[in-house]
Amino acid sequence: MTGRSPSETVLENLALSLLSGILLALPFLMPALWWLHYGALVPWIILITGEERRFTWLYCFAGAYTFLIMTLGALSLFHKAVPFAVAALYAPLLIPFAVLLRVVYRQLRLPFTLVVPVIWVSTEWLRLHFSLGEMAFFPLGSSQFNRTTLIQIADITGVYGISFLVAGANGFVVDLWRLIRRKQHPYTVAAFACYGALLLAVLAYGRAREQALRFIPGPRIAIVQPNAIHYRDPRRAFETYQQQANFTRATVRPGSADVIAWPENAIGQPLSDDPRYMQGLKQLAHDEGAYLLVGGYTWADSQPPAGHLHTSAYYFSPQGAIVGRYDKIHLIPYSEYTPFRGWPRRLGAGLARALLGYSSVGVPGTEVVRFAIRADSGGGLLQFAVPICFEVSSSGFARTAAAHGASFLVNITSEGLLGPPMYVHMIAQSTMRAVENRIAVVRVANNGLSGFVDPVGRAHLIPGQGGSGRWLYREAGMRVARVPVTVATKATFYTRHGDWLAYCCIGLTVLLLGFAALRMRSSALSAPGTESRP
Numbered sequence: 001m002t003g004r005s006p007s008e009t010v011l012e013n014l015a016l017s018l019l020s021g022i023l024l025a026l027p028f029l030m031p032a033l034w035w036l037h038y039g040a041l042v043p044w045i046i047l048i049t050g051e052e053r054r055f056t057w058l059y060c061f062a063g064a065y066t067f068l069i070m071t072l073g074a075l076s077l078f079h080k081a082v083p084f085a086v087a088a089l090y091a092p093l094l095i096p097f098a099v100l101l102r103v104v105y106r107q108l109r110l111p112f113t114l115v116v117p118v119i120w121v122s123t124e125w126l127r128l129h130f131s132l133g134e135m136a137f138f139p140l141g142s143s144q145f146n147r148t149t150l151i152q153i154a155d156i157t158g159v160y161g162i163s164f165l166v167a168g169a170n171g172f173v174v175d176l177w178r179l180i181r182r183k184q185h186p187y188t189v190a191a192f193a194c195y196g197a198l199l200l201a202v203l204a205y206g207r208a209r210e211q212a213l214r215f216i217p218g219p220r221i222a223i224v225q226p227n228a229i230h231y232r233d234p235r236r237a238f239e240t241y242q243q244q245a246n247f248t249r250a251t252v253r254p255g256s257a258d259v260i261a262w263p264e265n266a267i268g269q270p271l272s273d274d275p276r277y278m279q280g281l282k283q284l285a286h287d288e289g290a291y292l293l294v295g296g297y298t299w300a301d302s303q304p305p306a307g308h309l310h311t312s313a314y315y316f317s318p319q320g321a322i323v324g325r326y327d328k329i330h331l332i333p334y335s336e337y338t339p340f341r342g343w344p345r346r347l348g349a350g351l352a353r354a355l356l357g358y359s360s361v362g363v364p365g366t367e368v369v370r371f372a373i374r375a376d377s378g379g380g381l382l383q384f385a386v387p388i389c390f391e392v393s394s395s396g397f398a399r400t401a402a403a404h405g406a407s408f409l410v411n412i413t414s415e416g417l418l419g420p421p422m423y424v425h426m427i428a429q430s431t432m433r434a435v436e437n438r439i440a441v442v443r444v445a446n447n448g449l450s451g452f453v454d455p456v457g458r459a460h461l462i463p464g465q466g467g468s469g470r471w472l473y474r475e476a477g478m479r480v481a482r483v484p485v486t487v488a489t490k491a492t493f494y495t496r497h498g499d500w501l502a503y504c505c506i507g508l509t510v511l512l513l514g515f516a517a518l519r520m521r522s523s524a525l526s527a528p529g530t531e532s533r534p
Contacts, residue, residue, distance in 0.1 A: 009053075016043040017059040021066030027143040028071045029421045031428075034143050041120070041170035045112060048098050049105045057098045064094035071138055071425075074418040079355040089333075090137065093127040100509060107516035111191035112171030115512070120167035121160050122509040125502035137393075138425065140166050145428035148457050152206035154435040155492040157501045158395055162432075164501065165202060168195050213438070213456055218382060218408065218483035219373045221442055222257035222290070224248050225450045225462060227476040230265045230414055237268030241277065245284055251478040252288060258373055259291045260284075263446040264311070264389050264414040267296030271314065282320030291323075291373060292316040293444075295388065295412045298327060300363045308363045311336060313386040313412055315371045324372075327365025328388040330397065336362040368400045375485070382407040382485065389413040392443075393429040395436060395499070402437035402495045408483045409439060414446040423448035431457045436494045438486045450477065454484045 023040035027033045044063065048056045068087035075082040100119050104110070124139055131137070141162025144150055153161045172195055175188050226244040230237070244266055252260055271277045277296075285292040298310040311331070315324035331337040334352045337360050338345055349359040370383040385401035387394070392411040401409060411430060415422050423445070430441040430453045438455040451461030462477040 013047055013053060013056070013059045014062060016047040017063035018066050019063075020044040020047075020060075021063035022070070024063075024067045024138075024140075025070035028138055028425060031143070031146060031424050034146065037140060037143050037166050038169040039173055041116065041167060042173050044098070045101070045116060045170060045174050048102045049112075056102055057095050060098035061091055061095055064091040067091075067094075068137075071421060074422055077416070077418065078357075082355050085351070085355065090127075090131055093131060094123070096126065097123040100513070104509075104512045104516050107519040108512065110512075111188045112174045113168055113188070113191040113195050114171070116171035116174075117164040117168035118505045118508050118512070121164050121502055121505040124163055125160060125499060125506065139163055142425070142428040142432055145431040145457065149203055149206035149210060151432070151435055151457055152209040153202045154432055155209070155438055155494050158436050158494050158499055159432045160499060160502045160505075161202075164505070165199060168198075210456055214487040215455065215484035216375070216487055218375055218440070218485040219258040220256065220480055220482050221410070221452075222248075222252045222260040222478060222480045223442065223444050223450045223452075223462065224252065224260060224262050225445055225447065225475075225477045226263070226266075227447045228266075230268050230416075230446065234269055234273065238274060238276065241267055241280070245280060247476060247478075248284065248288070252290075252480065254287060255289045257288070257290045257480050259293055259410075260288055261293040261410055261412060261442065261444040262295060263444050264295035264313075264412045265297075265446070266294050266414075270297045270299050270309065272299065281314075281316055285316045285318055286320050289318050291318060291371075293371075293386065293410060293412065295414070298325065300327075308361050310365060311362060311388055312365075313388060324369060326369035326371075326386050326388075328362075328391060329365045329368070330391045330394050331360075331362050331364050332390060334360060336360050337364070368397060368404070370401065370404060370406050384408045384410055384483075387411050389415070390426075392426060392433055392441065395433065398433040398437050398439075399495050399498060402439055403491060407439060407485050408442060409433065410442045410444060412444045413448075415448055416446070418448075427453070427459060431459065436492065438488065438492050438495075440483050440485070442483060447475065451479065452481055452483065455486045 020040055020043040023036050027037050044060060047053060047059060050056070065087050068091055069083050072083045072086050075086060097120060100123065101116065104115060104119065120140070128139060139159050141159040144162050144166065150165070151162055157164070172192065175191065179188055224244065224247065226247050228240045228243050230240060244262060248260060267277055281292060281294060294314045294316070296312055296314055298312040300308040300310050310327035312328070313326045314322055317323045333339050334348060335356065338349050338352065340348060353359050368385055370385050372381045372383055374380070375382050383405045385406045387397050387409055391397050392409070398409060413426065415426065427443065427449050430443055434441045434453045434455055435457040440455055441453040443450050443453065449461055451459055453459050460481070462479045
């Protein structure tokens with residue numbers, strides 16, 4: 001840094017920050033670039049811990065903003081300003097990583113291989129759990145969803161175990177670079193040994209789990225991907241319903257499925273608004289001889305103010321009776337509900353009307369509902385839960401469902417024309433939920449990627465999807481298959497204990513901050529001019 005002009009310093013800092021933001025985004029846009037995440041944090045680490053660098057948190061905000069604009073770019077379909085607005089809302093949640101890492105490293109000088117993964121997992125957990133709507137956008141570990149052996153550890157640690165390994169690799173790279181430059185910490189070699197042993201143990205565990213897991217064939221589910229345009233206009237919404245019903249009759253042979261699943265918002269208005277919906281769905285379930293799972297809306301009459309809606313999943317029996325309904329718990333901010341109260345709520349509603357064309361009137365449900373289905377014609381009852389759309393990104397939803405007896409999840413969703421990055425991200429999230437709880441996840445999308453993710457984390461999509469490295473599928477399709485059900489009846493360690501790894505990292509981060517504060521106080525007391533006078 002010595003001898004450089006202030007403008008050159010600013011440009012260098014900005015370049016380092018933006019480089020990390022771009023490298024963080026690319027694997028979520030192109031899954032084949034998953035390996036970039038093993039070095040994506042390196043520019044940030046160099047920036048954050050530089051001796052002469054100032055305002056590193058502000059530069060990291062620029063990188064985080066870039067990361068989110070790139071990954072959320074598909075939201076520009078609603079309005080060109082939407083990605084920028086959403087990125088501004090969530091980018092500040094990445095700043096704590098920069099602040100904490102700078103304080104801890106500058107005072108304690110511990111190897112990055114040890115410090116970076118601890119602080120990253122701590123701040124990632126905070127980012128995912130304290131964002132509006134608990135929207136778990138882009139945890140670092142989810143980019144590894146296709147590394148089947150690596151991700152098996154998630155049944156112990158959740159996705160945070162994968163994030164820990166990936167972040168640790170970034171610290172490893174920086175430590176190795178410093179070792180080559182003869183600026184290593186005396187414990188660096190020990191940190192390398194610990195990380196290498198951890199990685200080998202994770203891979204050995206993954207290989208053993210892949211070979212040991214056994215499944216039995218569960219109920220037959222027909223995934224119907226109609227590729228329909230979902231309207232909120234009553235006339236056009238009914239036309240869309242008829243299109244989906246006709247497509248189902250044409251593609252699903254009566255008696256071939258135990259459950260026929262339609263996507264989220266298959267009915268674009270409350271079912272009670274038009275008696276033709278109930279009549280038609282009951283008749284369809286009867287004619288197909290199957291349960292029918294349908295996404296729609298429900299008036300939230302019991303919750304003021306009047307006019308609010310639930311986003312719901314309805315479950316019809318083969319006899320045409322409604323035997324279950326689940327109301328979505330985790331709603332998308334501004335798109336499905338308007339957060340806050342008072343003037344912040346009014347301001348948010350006004351911005352939503354300007355950018356999205358409407359102000360959301362949704363209210364959340366209150367509990368994870370489980371539906372029942374027989375495993376086969378002579379088998380016992382199995383239970384399943386229905387995360388709607390982005391709810392599959394909620395590890396808490398899946399854990400609750402699995403802990404209360406759900407043998408699999410059916411994720412009904414309608415991501416519209418958001419495109420491959422969002423489609424693949426949702427497959428990645430489904431994969432992590434499947435491995436964490438050892439339950440299959442059935443993905444039923446209006447368009448994009450639909451199929452089955454087995455409890456090992458392997459995706460079996462509608463034929464033709466995901467082949468030849470292509471991930472864009474805005475077309476109709478259908479698949480009938482049996483859901484794989486894990487033979488083991490005992491819940492996984494992660495299902496029972498949740499985000500224990502993240503809590504341990506948070507505790508270690510607090511401990512490191514305490515030691516750093518003591519070091520800062522000691523340095524201040526020993527500085528010239530601070531001695532007490534007689």
